[in-house]
Structures are given as structure tokens and as C-alpha cells.
Amino acid sequence: MxxxxxxxxxxxxxxxxxxxxxxxxxxxxxxxxxxxxxxxxxxxxxxxxxxxxxxxxxxxxxxxxxxxxxxxxxxxxxxxxxxxxxxxxxxxxxxxxxxxxxxxxxxxxxxxxxxxxxxxxxxxxxxxxxxxxxxxxxxxxxxxxxxxxxxxxxxxxxxxxxxxxxxxxxxxxxxxxxxxxxxxxxxxxxxxxxxxxxxxxTLNRDGYYRVYDLKTLKELVKIYFFENSLSTISVFNNNTYLGFNNGMILSFNITDKIIKNILPTPSLIKNTSSLSKVCCYYKNNSFLIFGNKKGFISINDKVYKLTDCAIKNIEMNEKLVIVLNHRNESILFNLSDETVLYKTQNSFNRIFDKIDIVNLFPYFNFSSYMEISDEFTFIGNLTGHLFLLKNNSVVDVLKLNGSIESIYKDIITTSIGYVYSIKLYKERIFIEKYKKYNFRIITSIYSENNFIISLSNGSVYLNNQLLFNFNSTISSLCYKNNILYFSSLDTFYKYYNNEIIKVCNIEGYVYKTVVYKSTILLSCDSHKIYVVENDIVKNLKIHTNRIVDLHIKNNLLYTLSYDKTIKVVDLNSFKVIKEYKHSLFHPYKIVVTDKIIIIGNFIETLLIN
The missing domain is CATH 2.130.10.10 (YVTN repeat-like/Quinoprotein amine dehydrogenase)
Incomplete structure (x- = not known):
């Protein structure tokens, strides 16, 4: 074939x-x-x-x-x-x-x-x-x-x-x-x-759907969508059904080679409002919401004008309606008082109202946090929104390409290969310049005035210049005294004088690597922290689930785990001296200032005692 x-x-x-x-x-x-x-x-x-x-x-x-x-x-x-x-x-x-x-x-x-x-x-x-x-x-x-x-x-x-x-x-x-x-x-x-x-x-993270002959393993079908787009696959009656992360479902027949968009249309649900040209809907036990091509939504028969172009998606969380239109503006409509909380689009002509960050927490999956001064803080989320906060209120929002992975004051990285240089001017965020890589950014660090990233193809870049190519994906990086340490699969390495040297084997996927004086600490999903000093390795087992992030402050190591605890380790004795409990099911990151900040599907703040 x-x-x-x-x-x-x-x-x-x-x-x-x-x-x-x-x-x-x-x-x-x-x-x-x-x-x-x-x-x-x-x-x-x-x-x-x-x-x-x-x-x-x-x-x-x-x-x-x-x-x-x-x-x-x-x-x-x-x-x-x-x-x-x-x-x-x-x-x-x-x-x-x-x-x-x-x-x-x-x-x-x-x-x-x-x-x-x-x-x-x-x-x-x-x-x-x-x-x-x-x-x-x-x-x-x-x-x-x-x-x-x-x-x-x-x-x-x-x-x-x-x-x-x-x-x-x-x-x-x-x-x-x-x-x-x-x-x-x-x-x-x-x-x-x-x-x-x-x-x-097969489905691949590179965005390809591939079909192989089971006997010869020759490739029969190869269709590209976009990276990280596919979510699930099923085959019924000789038709392949592909589910996507953007909510779309396509069917593909290998015989006639035709792709069809088969998501149900709003016409399958009775339109009880006066809206014409309906193009999307949302339904739960209490609300039936329609959006049309003219920017109107109807909520249980009551009609509101939210935008001047077609609405292409509607979601709801409690009393907050989240609308996305064809200009990729995301509009938050508060049903309690019938007000628009903010609008934002990927340009400098953004229109939005100030909204307290407390009101944002339940609705956005946060991924990164950086206090850039006593007044200002950046928060990034998985939908690519970068929020600028002044005294805990949002003063500006910028929509970037891909989910935001890391924030380093004026450098922002996103999942799909973008590195943005960000500039603040009069409480507004501007993109000064950006670089686009062809592969997904896996991890990045900013250390000793050096910006280092690793890509999904194993490439490592130092200040946007290729440093070396590795044969598998690198999951964590740290840099000290002109030596780059990194982990890949089950092995920890160092890169020095243009040579890659194996340091030790690691049990479990490494999430974070940090440096303290002459010691390197690694967190991983085997519930252990590995301590590497002068290439001598020992480990601490202080959690009962994967350890996703580490933060060092004042000679103390703060460890964040899926077991809903934060352990504080004295780095002189390597003993746990304190424990905090958090409530996040899937935490991503911990930041310690004068308080403990845990970033995940929402942001939780704990007082240090």
C-alpha cells in the first residue's frame, strides 16, 4: 500500500x-x-x-x-x-x-x-x-x-x-x-x-498520527497536525477517531483517505434563545450557553454582547464564563454581577479591567512565578498568559505562544520553543525580541549571567548558541563554575571542556537540579533527593511521593512533593527540621521569599513560621 x-x-x-x-x-x-x-x-x-x-x-x-x-x-x-x-x-x-x-x-x-x-x-x-x-x-x-x-x-x-x-x-x-x-x-x-x-x-508528541502495517511495520499513514496537539485515539467501523487538546475530534478512513471534522454542532441541542448563526455552545446541569458569529452569547435565554466577532469556544467555572473569539481574545464574564472582568489579545491594543489576583486563582492553571521587585510580580500559566501584578492586582496581561514554562525577570520561555525578551514600561509588558526554536523547550536555567536551555531533540543552547547535541531528552540543568550538569533518562552527567562525562545513575525521572556551594541536589519521582559532591553520591528519602521542585534559601532546602508536604532540610546536617502541608494535587513549582508560594492549578501561599 x-x-x-x-x-x-x-x-x-x-x-x-x-x-x-x-x-x-x-x-x-x-x-x-x-x-x-x-x-x-x-x-x-x-x-x-x-x-x-x-x-x-x-x-x-x-x-x-x-x-x-x-x-x-x-x-x-x-x-x-x-x-x-x-x-x-x-x-x-x-x-x-x-x-x-x-x-x-x-x-x-x-x-x-x-x-x-x-x-x-x-x-x-x-x-x-x-x-x-x-x-x-x-x-x-x-x-x-x-x-x-x-x-x-x-x-x-x-x-x-x-x-x-x-x-x-x-x-x-x-x-x-x-x-x-x-x-x-x-x-x-x-x-x-x-x-x-x-x-x-500511534500518536506522537511531535504532532504526527502514524499507522504501521503490523506484519511488516512499514508506515502506511503519516499525518501532521501540530506539536502536542493530539490527545487520544480510537478505531470503530474502520474509521479512526482522533481527539485533540483543543477540543476537536476528527475521523480518518484509511481506505478513502478523507479527514472529517465530526464534532457535534450546536444545532443538535435545541437553541432556546433568540440568537441566530450559533457556532458554539456549553451545557451543564444549570446553564445552557450559546455563542454566535456576531459576538453574542445567550445564557439561559438572556443575551449579552461580549465581542464584535465570532465566538469559537465557551467554558464555565462556577459563575465565571470564559469565552474565546476568532481573534483569540479571551473574555471573562462574571455572571454574578454581569460584568466583563477583562479582555486580552495577542497585540499591544489590549482592553481589560483590573482584577484582583485572588479572583484569578480558581480559573487558571499556573506554571511559573517571579517577584521582579518589591512592587511587581510576574505569573505565567499553561494557556500562555503572562500576568503582571502590582501589589497583588493585575495591571497588564500578555498572551504568548505556548504554555509559559519559566520566567527569569526579563526572559520568558514557552513550551513550544519560544524565548521572549520582555520589557516593562509604565506598568505595561512589551515584547522586545524573541527567538523561535524548532523543538519544544524541556528545561531552562539562568545562572551566572548565562541563559541555558535544552530542547526535546536533545540539543543544549548557551545564550542562544548551540553548545552540544545529546542523544536523548535532557530533563534538568544546573550550571556552576563553568561546568554544566544535566540529567537524561536514568543518568546524571557533567559537561566540561567540551566533554560529556557520566557522574552517576539516578533512580527515577529528575525534575529539578540545584546547586548549593560545592553540592548538587536532584529531585526525582523515585521519592528521593540525590546529593552529589565531588562526584560522590548519596540520597535522602524524606517524601512518600515524587519530588517536583527544590528551592534553596538561607542555607535551607525547601522540597515540594506530590505527597502534599513541603520539607525543610538543613543543608549543613541534611536533616529535616520542619514540615509544611499544602493542598495542591499537581504542584509544579515552589518559590520561597518571606513566605512559601506553591504554584499549580492554583497558587497557595503559606506563612513561614
């Missing part, structure tokens, strides 16, 4: 919820998005009070898995279960939590705790449980929960079984069959695999 290869242009809408799963149930195709499940064939909508992660069908049971919740539909009756810990997967008998414990789904009785290193992804099959982990994967017989362990280089992102063959995709950008490399990519890694008849369907 001749290979089908082409590009498909899509829009990256930063405020639209991603499609998390697509599934067929009783001849209908459903998709999940945020807390909703919608049908692609009629106006059926299920609304839940939790974010949906995964959908499954087992023996006519429709299973909905959230972060902490499971709902099962059978004979028109919903059965609901709630857990105190994150859910990895379930079947009709068991549920596996990310704390490695398996419970009986019916009785909630603890069955066992599996001796796993960690869990990245898990899937119950008919008689087995597959678990993806860091540098390992596990095949578990659920009859007696006996475990087979296999080594791998880097994180395993997906694993499937088909005809007694094991397929897995991992961080080293390979697909292995029965632990033997069969497919190698060099730009980015595969994160989703699916076998349908004689085809292997």
Missing part, C-alpha cells in the same frame, strides 16, 4: 478543554471532555461533578473513570465510587490507585499493595494488569497478582497486548515489540498505541 502523508491545519485554542477519551457503547460513539460525556450521533450528554480521565466498556457496563471517582452505568442505573487517592484504572472487580494499592471495587476491601517502582499508566485487560513505570513495565496476573517485571530505558508511556505480543512506547522515542526495538523516531516520543486488525496506530 502506498503511504498516505499530508499535513492537516488545525487551530491551537488554549482555553478549550482537551478530548480525554473516545469510545463506542451500544452502537453510539461517545467522547469525554472536562466533566462531560457527549454523543457524536445525537444530543445525549452526561454531566459529572468530576473531571473525566478515561472511558471503558466491559460486558455492557459503561465505566467512567475520573481522578478520584468511578461511575458505572448498567441497565440505566449509575453506580458511583469515590476514593481518597488518584485512580490508575479499574475493571468490574478491582480498582488500582496510584499509591500502588488494589481494592475490591464492590466491597472497597484492600486486596494487596503491589511492589511497583511507580505508576505512569495502567490498564486492566481480561486476565492481566499492565503497568507503565519509570524505566520499567509490569505484567501482572490478576488471578493471584503475581508480577513480571521488565527493564526499559526511560519512562514507559503506553503498553498494549495483542496476539501474545507486548507493544510499548517509551521516552527513548522507540516502540518495542516483546522488548525489542522495532520503530525508532528522533524528534519526539510516542505516547499512545492502538492495534486494529493488521494495523498499529
Amino acid at each position: 502506498k503511504i498516505t502523508e499530508f499535513n492537516y491545519k488545525t487551530e491551537n485554542c488554549s482555553l478549550v478543554s482537551p478530548i480525554t477519551d473516545i469510545i463506542q457503547y451500544k452502537s453510539k460513539i461517545y467522547y469525554s471532555q472536562n466533566n462531560n460525556i457527549k454523543s457524536l450521533t445525537d444530543n445525549t450528554i452526561f454531566v459529572f461533578d468530576f473531571r473525566i480521565v478515561k472511558l471503558k466498556v466491559i460486558l455492557d457496563h459503561f465505566i467512567v473513570i475520573g481522578t478520584h471517582d468511578i461511575s458505572i452505568l448498567y441497565d440505566d442505573l449509575w453506580i458511583n465510587k469515590k476514593y481518597d487517592y488518584f485512580i490508575a484504572d479499574c475493571n468490574l472487580n478491582y480498582v488500582l490507585l496510584y499509591n500502588k494499592k488494589i481494592y475490591n471495587l464492590q466491597s472497597n476491601e484492600l486486596i494487596c499493595e503491589l511492589p511497583l517502582k511507580s505508576i505512569i499508566k495502567a490498564n486492566f485487560n481480561n486476565e492481566s494488569l499492565n503497568v507503565c513505570s519509570y524505566d520499567k513495565y509490569y505484567l501482572i496476573d490478576i488471578k493471584d497478582f503475581s508480577l513480571n517485571e521488565f527493564d526499559n530505558r526511560g519512562r514507559v508511556f503506553d503498553l498494549i497486548e495483542n496476539n501474545n505480543n507486548i507493544y510499548h512506547a517509551s521516552e527513548d522515542r522507540t516502540i518495542k515489540i516483546n522488548n525489542e526495538v522495532k520503530i525508532q523516531e528522533y524528534r519526539n516520543y510516542f505516547f499512545k498505541l492502538l492495534v486494529f486488525e493488521n494495523e498499529l496506530h
Whole structure:
């Protein structure tokens, strides 16, 4: 068969919820998005009070898995279960939590705790449980929960079984069959695999959907969208359904080579308002909101004019309506007092009202924080918004390309390869200049007046000049006395005099590397902190979950973990002297000033005592 290869242009809408799963149930195709499940064939909508992660069908049971919740539909009756810990997967008998414990789904009785290193992804099959982990994967017989362990280089992102063959995709950008490399990519890694008849369907972080012949492993289909655009894939009735992070669903038929946009249109839901030319909608238990091509929205029959161009997406959080129009302006409408909180677009002609930062917290996934003076603070989020605060009130907002990864006073990096030089003038943010890299920025540091970044292809740049190319993705960097230290997969290295030297092996993915005097400290998802001094390595185990960030202040090390604690370590004795508790499920970063600031899906501030 001749290979089908082409590009498909899509829009990256930063405020639209991603499609998390697509599934067929009783001849209908459903998709999940945020807390909703919608049908692609009629106006059926299920609304839940939790974010949906995964959908499954087992023996006519429709299973909905959230972060902490499971709902099962059978004979028109919903059965609901709630857990105190994150859910990895379930079947009709068991549920596996990310704390490695398996419970009986019916009785909630603890069955066992599996001796796993960690869990990245898990899937119950008919008689087995597959678990993806860091540098390992596990095949578990659920009859007696006996475990087979296999080594791998880097994180395993997906694993499937088909005809007694094991397929897995991992961080080293390979697909292995029965632990033997069969497919190698060099730009980015595969994160989703699916076998349908004689085809292997794959999704890659580089934005490609690829199909391979299962016998010859020759590439049959190669379609490019854009980087980090794809979220999920399913195949029904010889049609591939692709879900996207921008909320779009496309279908592709490998025979006729036609791509169709098959998202349901607002006409499938009765328009109860007087709006014409409706182009998008939002629905939950209390509100039905329509947006049209003229910039109007109707909320339960009441009409408001928000913009002068078409509205292309609507989201809602409590009493705040978030609207995105075709100029990529994001408009926040407060339903309580019927006021527009602010508007912003990617130009210098922004119009917005001042809004206290406290009101922003519930609605934006924050990623970075930098106090640039006693008065001013920068906060960045995952939708690419850079907020300038003066005394805790937002005075300016700038929309950048990609999610904001790091802020270094006047340098901003984003996920899709942009490095911006930012200038402040009269409480306004201006882009002085920028550089665009062709690959995703993985990590960056600003140290000793040097700006260093690593890209997803393994390249490292010093002050925007290529320093060296590495053969795998670099996850953390630190720089001291003209020596660059970095980690990749399970190994820690140093770069000195144009030579890369291995320092030690690391158990787990490294999130952060910091320097204290002559000591280097690394945090990782194996729950340990590695301490490297003069190439001698020791480790501290002070947390029960992954350690995502480190901050040093006044000879003290502050450690941020998914176990909802912050430990304070005396760097002279390396003993924990204090502990704080935080409430964020997915924290990204910790900043310590005269207080402790934790950045994640919202921002939490703790007083130092």
C-alpha cells in the first residue's frame, strides 16, 4: 500500500478543554471532555461533578473513570465510587490507585499493595494488569497478582497486548515489540498505541498520527497536525477517531483517505434563545450557553454582547464564563454581577479591567512565578498568559505562544520553543525580541549571567548558541563554575571542556537540579533527593511521593512533593527540621521569599513560621 502523508491545519485554542477519551457503547460513539460525556450521533450528554480521565466498556457496563471517582452505568442505573487517592484504572472487580494499592471495587476491601517502582499508566485487560513505570513495565496476573517485571530505558508511556505480543512506547522515542526495538523516531516520543486488525496506530508528541502495517511495520499513514496537539485515539467501523487538546475530534478512513471534522454542532441541542448563526455552545446541569458569529452569547435565554466577532469556544467555572473569539481574545464574564472582568489579545491594543489576583486563582492553571521587585510580580500559566501584578492586582496581561514554562525577570520561555525578551514600561509588558526554536523547550536555567536551555531533540543552547547535541531528552540543568550538569533518562552527567562525562545513575525521572556551594541536589519521582559532591553520591528519602521542585534559601532546602508536604532540610546536617502541608494535587513549582508560594492549578501561599 502506498503511504498516505499530508499535513492537516488545525487551530491551537488554549482555553478549550482537551478530548480525554473516545469510545463506542451500544452502537453510539461517545467522547469525554472536562466533566462531560457527549454523543457524536445525537444530543445525549452526561454531566459529572468530576473531571473525566478515561472511558471503558466491559460486558455492557459503561465505566467512567475520573481522578478520584468511578461511575458505572448498567441497565440505566449509575453506580458511583469515590476514593481518597488518584485512580490508575479499574475493571468490574478491582480498582488500582496510584499509591500502588488494589481494592475490591464492590466491597472497597484492600486486596494487596503491589511492589511497583511507580505508576505512569495502567490498564486492566481480561486476565492481566499492565503497568507503565519509570524505566520499567509490569505484567501482572490478576488471578493471584503475581508480577513480571521488565527493564526499559526511560519512562514507559503506553503498553498494549495483542496476539501474545507486548507493544510499548517509551521516552527513548522507540516502540518495542516483546522488548525489542522495532520503530525508532528522533524528534519526539510516542505516547499512545492502538492495534486494529493488521494495523498499529500511534500518536506522537511531535504532532504526527502514524499507522504501521503490523506484519511488516512499514508506515502506511503519516499525518501532521501540530506539536502536542493530539490527545487520544480510537478505531470503530474502520474509521479512526482522533481527539485533540483543543477540543476537536476528527475521523480518518484509511481506505478513502478523507479527514472529517465530526464534532457535534450546536444545532443538535435545541437553541432556546433568540440568537441566530450559533457556532458554539456549553451545557451543564444549570446553564445552557450559546455563542454566535456576531459576538453574542445567550445564557439561559438572556443575551449579552461580549465581542464584535465570532465566538469559537465557551467554558464555565462556577459563575465565571470564559469565552474565546476568532481573534483569540479571551473574555471573562462574571455572571454574578454581569460584568466583563477583562479582555486580552495577542497585540499591544489590549482592553481589560483590573482584577484582583485572588479572583484569578480558581480559573487558571499556573506554571511559573517571579517577584521582579518589591512592587511587581510576574505569573505565567499553561494557556500562555503572562500576568503582571502590582501589589497583588493585575495591571497588564500578555498572551504568548505556548504554555509559559519559566520566567527569569526579563526572559520568558514557552513550551513550544519560544524565548521572549520582555520589557516593562509604565506598568505595561512589551515584547522586545524573541527567538523561535524548532523543538519544544524541556528545561531552562539562568545562572551566572548565562541563559541555558535544552530542547526535546536533545540539543543544549548557551545564550542562544548551540553548545552540544545529546542523544536523548535532557530533563534538568544546573550550571556552576563553568561546568554544566544535566540529567537524561536514568543518568546524571557533567559537561566540561567540551566533554560529556557520566557522574552517576539516578533512580527515577529528575525534575529539578540545584546547586548549593560545592553540592548538587536532584529531585526525582523515585521519592528521593540525590546529593552529589565531588562526584560522590548519596540520597535522602524524606517524601512518600515524587519530588517536583527544590528551592534553596538561607542555607535551607525547601522540597515540594506530590505527597502534599513541603520539607525543610538543613543543608549543613541534611536533616529535616520542619514540615509544611499544602493542598495542591499537581504542584509544579515552589518559590520561597518571606513566605512559601506553591504554584499549580492554583497558587497557595503559606506563612513561614
